Amino acid sequence: MFLSFALRAQDTTIVPQTSQPVDTSIAGEINQLRIEYKDTTLQRLLNQVKQITDNERQNSTAIHGLLQGKEVDNMTKYKLLKANLISASQTYYLLNKKILDLKSRTTSNNLDVFITSLNNPESKALGFSFSEKVIDLVKNVVLEGKADKSKRNESIVKTTQSILNSPIFRGFTALAPPLGIANSIMTFFHTLSVNNKTINQENLKKFETELNKYVSYYTALNDGNQKFEYGLNFNKDQLNMLQQNMYDHLLFSASALGFKPPARTEGEPVGVTLNQYFLNFNKENTTRFFDNLEKKYTIPGTTKINYEELLRENMSLKEANNQLEDLVMQTKRFENLYNEYFSLLDSYYSTVIHALNIASDNGLADKNIVKQKQQEFTNLKNEAITDIQASINIAELKNNTDNIKYRYKIF
Numbered sequence: 001m002f003l004s005f006a007l008r009a010q011d012t013t014i015v016p017q018t019s020q021p022v023d024t025s026i027a028g029e030i031n032q033l034r035i036e037y038k039d040t041t042l043q044r045l046l047n048q049v050k051q052i053t054d055n056e057r058q059n060s061t062a063i064h065g066l067l068q069g070k071e072v073d074n075m076t077k078y079k080l081l082k083a084n085l086i087s088a089s090q091t092y093y094l095l096n097k098k099i100l101d102l103k104s105r106t107t108s109n110n111l112d113v114f115i116t117s118l119n120n121p122e123s124k125a126l127g128f129s130f131s132e133k134v135i136d137l138v139k140n141v142v143l144e145g146k147a148d149k150s151k152r153n154e155s156i157v158k159t160t161q162s163i164l165n166s167p168i169f170r171g172f173t174a175l176a177p178p179l180g181i182a183n184s185i186m187t188f189f190h191t192l193s194v195n196n197k198t199i200n201q202e203n204l205k206k207f208e209t210e211l212n213k214y215v216s217y218y219t220a221l222n223d224g225n226q227k228f229e230y231g232l233n234f235n236k237d238q239l240n241m242l243q244q245n246m247y248d249h250l251l252f253s254a255s256a257l258g259f260k261p262p263a264r265t266e267g268e269p270v271g272v273t274l275n276q277y278f279l280n281f282n283k284e285n286t287t288r289f290f291d292n293l294e295k296k297y298t299i300p301g302t303t304k305i306n307y308e309e310l311l312r313e314n315m316s317l318k319e320a321n322n323q324l325e326d327l328v329m330q331t332k333r334f335e336n337l338y339n340e341y342f343s344l345l346d347s348y349y350s351t352v353i354h355a356l357n358i359a360s361d362n363g364l365a366d367k368n369i370v371k372q373k374q375q376e377f378t379n380l381k382n383e384a385i386t387d388i389q390a391s392i393n394i395a396e397l398k399n400n401t402d403n404i405k406y407r408y409k410i411f
Contacts, residue, residue: 074307081321087403089286126365213362224351256320
């Protein structure tokens, strides 16, 4: 029995696996010793100790990871808002510049000259002068070729010429004066026909029919002009509103970045104020602001930045970043107004081409001359579009705006 116990005791001996000193810690014993003990109770206790040790190691790793993750998260937030606000400072400048450029556009000088020429009653752009045609119709239709047969007839021709030469109409060449001239002349002849029985009503009706052929041409031209002018004015009003909204948005962002608000005098246009302000508020100075901010929050003796403290003490930067969606939407609005301008120009072009077709269909001008003028107008319109697109360069604004990751909010 004693021998049996001794053998059993010998079986419980823990034999070292190496000849090196044994680690006194429980974890060290678990890792370096080979357990030969058969008793399940002791084995279970040792397993529990090992599990506790492993859990502690895992918890320590997790805590370290969380702390590191928090630091990385703050750094990511800071770098995001920094990149966004630097890009935004350039976007403000570009948006204002392009608003001013589009506001200054009506038609090109060449297009203005072309349309004014078509509207001018003295112009022979289509091979005829409206003033000459009216006098010719009065002499040959109303007076039946007897304009010089009596003083009364001579007086009628002179009165017609005085209406044609009236400064009232000549002062508004851009508004198609032939319309006003035609109305005045028809009023004159209808009034004259009441007291002058020599005015044949059939001749007067024929005169009015012929005159209306010219009126229909100038009416179409005038309608196009008026619609284009109205569209341009509306477009400018929308651009003014957009520029004011952009200015209001800029005030908060500039303040968050340490810039003083613009010094604006009473009655000064927003564009003038911003042109001066952007000499200081620009991409370079915004980048310098963030460089100085990083130096301020660099931990002494290290190159490491305390991003958590930086963000906590500069909450306005987060808010400025979170409002950049409004700025991006303003650039989209400008893009819409930019496209609307070209839609206006296309509509205007179609109207002028239609008016020229009326002149051709009514026999007012030679068809070849009309085609030549239509081609000339097409070339001028295409030239104007190319110049505007090159001047405004909408892609520049789009590419810069794409750098603003406005969908990511920072809290």
